[in-house]
Amino acid sequence: MDLRVPRIRPKALKVWRRNVLVWRKLITPSLLINFGEPFLYLLGLGFGLGMFIGNMAGLPYLTFLASGIVASSAMNTASFEGMYSVYTRMVPQRTYGSMLATPLDVDDIIAGEMLWCATKSTISATAILLVASLLGAVLSFTAVLVVPIAFTIGLCFAGPAIVMSAFSRSYDFFNYYFTLVVTPMFILCGVFYPINSLPAALQSFVQVLPLTHAVALVRPLVADQPLTNTGLHLGVLLFYAAISYYLAVILVRRRLIV
Amino acid sequence: MNQTQAATAIIEAIGVTKRFGAQEVVRRISFTVPRGQCFGLLGPNGAGKTTTIKMILGQSPLTAGVLTVFGQPLPDHASAVRARTGVVPQEDDLDPDFTIAENLRVYASYFGLEGSDVDTRITELLEFVSLTDRADARVDQLSGGMKRRLTIARALINDPDLVVLDEPTTGLDPQVRHMIWARLRDLKQSGKTLLLTTHYMEEAERLCDDVLIIDHGAIIARGSPKTLIREHVEPEVVELRGANGRIESLLGDGTDCRTESVGDTIYCYTHDSRPLTERLQGTPELSFLHRPANLEDVFLNITGRDLRE
Known part of the structure; x- marks a missing residue:
């Protein structure tokens, strides 16, 4: 197995740009989904449920929920892209095969894909922020800092998703990852309620999950609260991104460079 | 190997071996492809042709032996070798998300080629493979023959010194095959080195200066088609x-x-x-x-x- 540490080169941007060009062709339906889905969530849950809840952890529920959904949506977007789309390009479409006949290496392909996943996360998070601000849920201009944070969240979740793609023999395999990893984080990591309401054991467990740290960064910026432990939260996200990039490169090399 | 050989050899394989587990798919093969030659790699299914090609492109590490292309050892210099090589793979891997012209433009970008020079090159290449009027068609609207021609055009986008073609005419009708043969001869005329694998002996006989017949991963005959015919039948x-x-x-x-x-x-x-x-x-x-x-x-x-x- 080729365990060499991957090189990150500007060539990765060519892979990123290929995906941008494809996305541009489908821009209308993608943006409709990016705006439509959070709109439904915030309208339905934020207003509907918020009516009964009122405030949560000192915030209007709509604000609490919107900030959680921004983070979880960045996770979801990168996970989807890193699995279904990356797998499609890697296996049935043989796009990586064609790239590997050019000066591009697996290192460049995976770096480009992670950048692209993170870009999509950013687009999705920004769309939700815009919807949330229209609904009056964004309480501070510091919310613009959520945009680069969303990119980091995207990087953090793109890598593990690509690792799954590298193992996968079919699309069905991704159900495991969604059911066992993505959905539990969505439910447990503070998107819908503060994690300190969880049992103590579970509270320490969710501290190792990246979405907890993603939410911890996004919520204060949206809700006009002071950021705490910023270095730790960013560090966890970047740690996951770096480790998973390395793993993804090794595993995709193992799959394609045989 | 003497100095002149070293200067003109595009591909140099010495004792190249590839094992998958216990299975040896390429066994200590050695050969030289001089500049400007059309070199045929022939053999039955499973003989090791595609594995050899993958090693030449740095897409598969060698188990043993030395393999250099343009004097650069593989797989360590894969990126540099592929920058000067064009590849027509066995299976279609055109980008279905793009039109024909976009396929070429995006592929060019992988080589770091951009701008108006690329557009000129695309126009020339589409003409070369008679797809000019299809520039804006989607890939899924193309016939098998058109896809192949587009793949050949794509392989030439970086004006390569070496063109590697893995069964370029499999499954094509005679018209397209003859057209592709004519284009491959044009490429040879223009000084490019061609490495070709094929199941069609007629194709190898028409195009190749030299062929290597491999079976079960080992070389069993080599020489020009004429020499082989004289020596073996x-x-x-x-x-x-x-x-x-x-x-x-x-x-x-x-x-x-x-x-x-x-x-x-x-x-x-x-x-x-x-x-x-x-x-x-x-x-x-x-x-x-x-x-x-x-x-x-x-x-x-x-x-x-x-x-x-």
Whole structure:
């Protein structure tokens, strides 16, 4: 197995740009989904449920929920892209095969894909922020800092998703990852309620999950609260991104460079 | 190897070996492809052709041996080697999300090529493969032959010194095949080195200066098609249909026929077919074909008639 540490080169941007060009062709339906889905969530849950809840952890529920959904949506977007789309390009479409006949290496392909996943996360998070601000849920201009944070969240979740793609023999395999990893984080990591309401054991467990740290960064910026432990939260996200990039490169090399 | 050889060799393989677990798919093969040659890599399915090509492109690490392309060892210099190489893979891997022109433009960007030079190049290449009027068509609207031609155009986007073609004409109709052959000859004329794998011996015979026949991962013959035919089979072949049981009497004495029987057909390989063909004039009920020996006869002679895979 080729365990060499991957090189990150500007060539990765060519892979990123290929995906941008494809996305541009489908821009209308993608943006409709990016705006439509959070709109439904915030309208339905934020207003509907918020009516009964009122405030949560000192915030209007709509604000609490919107900030959680921004983070979880960045996770979801990168996970989807890193699995279904990356797998499609890697296996049935043989796009990586064609790239590997050019000066591009697996290192460049995976770096480009992670950048692209993170870009999509950013687009999705920004769309939700815009919807949330229209609904009056964004309480501070510091919310613009959520945009680069969303990119980091995207990087953090793109890598593990690509690792799954590298193992996968079919699309069905991704159900495991969604059911066992993505959905539990969505439910447990503070998107819908503060994690300190969880049992103590579970509270320490969710501290190792990246979405907890993603939410911890996004919520204060949206809700006009002071950021705490910023270095730790960013560090966890970047740690996951770096480790998973390395793993993804090794595993995709193992799959394609045989 | 002397100095001049080193200067003109595009591909140099010395004892190249590839193992997957216990299975040795390429066994200590050594060969040299000089600049400007069309070099054929022939062999039955599973012979190790595609694995060899993957190693040449740095897409598969060697288990043992030394392999250099443009004097640069692989797989360490894969990126640099691929920058000067064009590849027509066996299976279609065009980008279905793009039109024909976009496919070429995006592919060019992988080589770091951008701008108006690329647009000029795309126009030339589409003309070269007769797809000019299809520039804005989607890939899924193309026939198999058009896809192949586009793949060939794509392989030339970086103006490569070496073009690697893995079964470029498999599954194509005769019109497209002849067109592709003509284009490959043009490429050779323009000084490019071609490495070609094919199942069609006729194709190799028409295009290749030199061929390497490999089977079970090892080289079993090499040379120009003409030399191989001279060395491995008799110059003439008579194919007889429906002559089973009568062949002894037809051959009679004094003929030097070596016969092989496949189903209802008997192949007679000979240096002088006249005695046999004269006798066959007297048996109008038998159909026969008299032809010069070709590379396919060589291929079947040395790799056997057993079915593969």
